[in-house]
Amino acid sequence: MIMNYYRNIDRSKVQFDFLVHYNEPGAYDEEIIRLGGKIFIMPKTVPHNYFIYRKSLEHFFKEHSEYKIVHGHLTSTAFMYLKIAKKYGVKCCIAHAHNTNVPRNIKGFIEKESKKLMLKYTDRLFSCSDAAAKFYFGEKIINTRGYNVLNNAIDSSEFIYNEKDREMIRQVLELEGKFVIGHIGRFETQKNHKYLLNIFRKIVNRKSNSVLLLIGKGPLEEEVKQKVHEMKLDKNVIFMGVRSDIPLLLQGMDVFVLPSLYEGLGIVLIEAQAAGLKCFASSSIPSEAKITDLVTFISLENSTEYWADEILKYYNGYNRKNCQKEIEESGYEIKSEVSNLEEFYIKA
Known part of the structure; x- marks a missing residue:
């Protein structure tokens, strides 16, 4: 920011x-x-x-x-x-x-x-x-x-959905034919990575070609990696580290998930919407972060099965729209x- x-x-x-x-x-x-x-x-x-x-x-x-x-x-x-x-x-x-x-x-x-x-x-x-x-x-x-x-x-022009960029980054990361779920956030308690992994396990159990991209670093990273290993999800979870090409990575995702325990706003949710991504976020995140109809808020009291059900509704794809006008009108x-x-x- x-x-x-x-x-x-x-x-x-x-x-x-x-x-x-x-x-x-x-x-x-x-x-x-x-x-x-x-x-x-x-x-x-x-x-x-x-x-x-x-x-x-x-x-x-x-x-x-x-x-x-x-x-x-x-x-x-x-x-x-x-x-x-x-x-x-x-x-x-x-x-x-x-x-x-x-x-x-x-x-x-x-x-x-x-x-x-x-x-x-x-x-x-x-x-x-x-x-x-x-x-x-x-x-x-x-x-x-x-x-x-x-x-x-944000500079919304950097995030506008581009099919060629999507194909390119998915090829580079070997994600062709995968259902790609994205998350951007520092590895700390606030970001609720363990809950995210529990949601993802439910998804993988039903769609084995699913992949979770975790972008960021932080003090709990090794703990999260250990959790991934214990859940036998090593082949499905990619730790990306800190990246400078966030707009490009968002192009390659199919959905964006942010189950944070709390956020001041969640700028990554604004960026994901700018990229035309369907977003699933915890209801703990301020409502101001929803500036398009792409965001679905879900309570953390709901089961991880419920989260998985909602996310998998978009498994077969959807039209990625240009949200630049909505970004501008919302003051972002x-x-x-x-x-x-x-x-x-x-x-x-």
């Missing part, structure tokens, strides 16, 4: 630099540098690093007084970096809500408990959906202070939406 805006914003007027919390190379590092951005690395945000992290933030903002805006997308430590940014004269501090829940671990606990502190040092509130705003900021705050919904906009076209953010930054 951030990169979509960065690619399309007028960088002669607004430039993004990035404060990140990883040592290993990121998927977008080279592109950021090519677009004129800088990347500054902070220590990892784990509890035992608290004082080192704080000291690093103090040093950074003391040395870099040129920044007028800090747009915080990492809410778990926003109470700290926004406070320090304010201390060193940052004019506009933004907290941006991207989710409708937090993980059930120490990081999630800290994130939940630190929200009130975060709000003390925040000038503006942003979110990817109304549901995310209500969860992170609370109804009382958003009713008194207001907030901006910044749509997880980046070329239109980027001007709103650009204007905000300039006036802030």
Whole structure:
């Protein structure tokens, strides 16, 4: 989402630099540098690093007084970096809500408990959906202070369905004659991969030529791979890793499945619709993500058999339509939406 805006914003007027919390190379590092951005690395945000992290933030903002805006997308430590940014004269501090829940671990606990502190040092509130705003900021705050919904906009022209691209990528990945189910998401509890695998097993039991593409990386990847092996689905599940050719991979899929436990919005659902894919998503995902008639929401309380039944209704194919107009009319076209953010930054 951030990169979509960065690619399309007028960088002669607004430039993004990035404060990140990883040592290993990121998927977008080279592109950021090519677009004129800088990347500054902070220590990892784990509890035992608290004082080192704080000291690093103090040093950074003391040395870099040129920044007028800090747009915080990492809410778990926003109470700290926004406070320090304010201390060193940052004019506009933004907290941006991207989710409708937090993980059930120490990081999630800290994130939940630190929200009130975060709000003390925040000038503006942003979110990817109304549901995310209500969860992170609370109804009382958003009713008194207001907030901006910044749509997880995409360049819809990159995703328009193309039969030749579909044939090509399916040939490259050796998927001809396969029923291809796609999922894009980081391997973490929120994305509910184990439930997805249980759905997929029901599908494979009925249609043995089914294939599941899992795109992404994350801390639970090895655990998911082990689960695939235990379920004897090794030949049917392909782990794709982090990919830069998402629009092309979507062309090769037959359906898209997103059974997340929660999402702030689910930008991958917007992208899948832009590619004309029939999508099956958990009812935990905000309704704003449904911008075409291609999305079917299903409760996670339904059986995996029910999910499989619904998905297999499209086993024999369907017409992949061009949804570009619907993307634009719903406010998810980046070329239109980027001007709103650009204007905000300039006036802030």
